[in-house]
Amino acid sequence: MSSERAIELCKAANGLEKVILRDARGSSAEVYLYGGQVTSWKNDHGEELLFVSSKAIFKPPKAIRGGIPICFPQFSNHGSLEQHGFARNRFWSIDTDPPPLPTNSSSQVHIDLILRPSEEDMKIWPHSYEFRLRIALGPGGNLMLISRVRNTNTDGKPFTFTFAYHTYFSVSDISEVRVEGLETLDYLDNLQNKERFTEQGDAITFESEVDKIYLSTPTKIAILDHEKKRTFVIRKDGLPDAGLPIYFLINVDAIHIWRGGYESPKFLKNDPGKNKIGNFLIGSSETLLFFFCAVVWNPWDKKAKAMADFGDDEYKHMLCVEAAAIEKPITLKPGEEWRGRQELSAVPSSYCSGQLDPQKVLQCS
Numbered sequence: 001m002s003s004e005r006a007i008e009l010c011k012a013a014n015g016l017e018k019v020i021l022r023d024a025r026g027s028s029a030e031v032y033l034y035g036g037q038v039t040s041w042k043n044d045h046g047e048e049l050l051f052v053s054s055k056a057i058f059k060p061p062k063a064i065r066g067g068i069p070i071c072f073p074q075f076s077n078h079g080s081l082e083q084h085g086f087a088r089n090r091f092w093s094i095d096t097d098p099p100p101l102p103t104n105s106s107s108q109v110h111i112d113l114i115l116r117p118s119e120e121d122m123k124i125w126p127h128s129y130e131f132r133l134r135i136a137l138g139p140g141g142n143l144m145l146i147s148r149v150r151n152t153n154t155d156g157k158p159f160t161f162t163f164a165y166h167t168y169f170s171v172s173d174i175s176e177v178r179v180e181g182l183e184t185l186d187y188l189d190n191l192q193n194k195e196r197f198t199e200q201g202d203a204i205t206f207e208s209e210v211d212k213i214y215l216s217t218p219t220k221i222a223i224l225d226h227e228k229k230r231t232f233v234i235r236k237d238g239l240p241d242a243g244l245p246i247y248f249l250i251n252v253d254a255i256h257i258w259r260g261g262y263e264s265p266k267f268l269k270n271d272p273g274k275n276k277i278g279n280f281l282i283g284s285s286e287t288l289l290f291f292f293c294a295v296v297w298n299p300w301d302k303k304a305k306a307m308a309d310f311g312d313d314e315y316k317h318m319l320c321v322e323a324a325a326i327e328k329p330i331t332l333k334p335g336e337e338w339r340g341r342q343e344l345s346a347v348p349s350s351y352c353s354g355q356l357d358p359q360k361v362l363q364c365s
């Protein structure tokens with residue numbers, strides 16, 4: 001846990017505990033131990049950046065509708081477990097002595113949580129694991145979530161899971177919003193039996209229900225809210241520094257070696273005959289994979305009305321864009337660890353189309 005003054009543990013609705021993080025410049029975040037769920041992220045003007053429904057039920061076993069639910073070990077109904085897995089309705093603990101992270105996050109205001117399976121959980125998902133979640137407020141009020149999932153099975157068995165940071169962004173008016181970074185990509189449409197399509201046209205805009213899993217997505221995605229003159233930038237990747245995989249691509253006349261992953265797996269798939277791709281890791285028992293998927297969800301009017309914990313018109317003021325690992329589930333052998341990081345920034349500016357670097361966005365304002 002970083003600086004005591006910046007972190008407050010308090011009781012919230014129904015006796016649930018929540019942690020409030022505050023950084024020196026005034027931005028803040030709130031995290032419920034129930035679900036390990038971020039329910040608030042405010043900028044230094046005190047403006048709320050995440051959506052939480054006015055009808056959200058802060059009472060187990062219901063998951064909290066809004067903020068950033070953690071979907072683990074199953075995304076949606078992609079498996080036999082309950083929808084979105086069980087991590088979002090379990091009680092997480094504060095991890096007072098987490099293994100160090102290879103990032104310079106000790107200077108940030110952060111809290112570490114941990115989830116281990118209960119005996120009951122083992123009956124529905126018979127695997128032993130440690131799920132460590134760091135929630136940090138970075139420079140400029142960026143919100144970072146770092147997940148580390150470790151297989152602690154003692155029976156030698158691997159396990160496989162899917163995952164998502166199910167982030168609900170607060171937007172002024174969904175019809176004024178567009179998403180950049182996903183155009184021309186393939187997606188699975190949950191509204192059409194997960195059939196695969198290719199996105200056409202420019203940036204993505206909204207005029208009806210949407211529930212899509214975009215594949216092979218870039219590490220940066222932007223949500224542009226014209227009315228609020230705000231751009232959210234979602235950055236999703238593994239962790240920098242140690243633990244990064246080194247990829248190598250061997251083709252007929254060269255061996256290309258680089259560190260840190262690749263942004264266009266499509267390119268690598270293009271030429272399966274000629275090119276071989278592989279990776280090896282620095283740090284023997286750690287596995288690091290990237291989030292290849294991004295889910296975009298808005299229930300629109302009909303589904304909104306059907307949800308008891310969601311206001312009829314609230315779909316106008318939210319959009320879920322979810323960094324996720326779905327299409328290629330993650331398999332860990334005992335002792336292996338998967339890490340996935342999501343960093344959110346909110347930039348108070350009009351947005352220069354096509355420039356997904358938050359620094360560049362700042363320069364455009």
Ligand SMILES: O=P(O)(O)OC[C@H]1O[C@@H](O)[C@H](O)[C@@H](O)[C@@H]1O
Binds near residue numbers: 076083190211295322
């Ligand atoms: O109501 P839930 O379980 O929180 O799920 C909300 C939505 O979450 C999205 O991630 C899914 O793609 C949708 O299919 C689902 O409806």
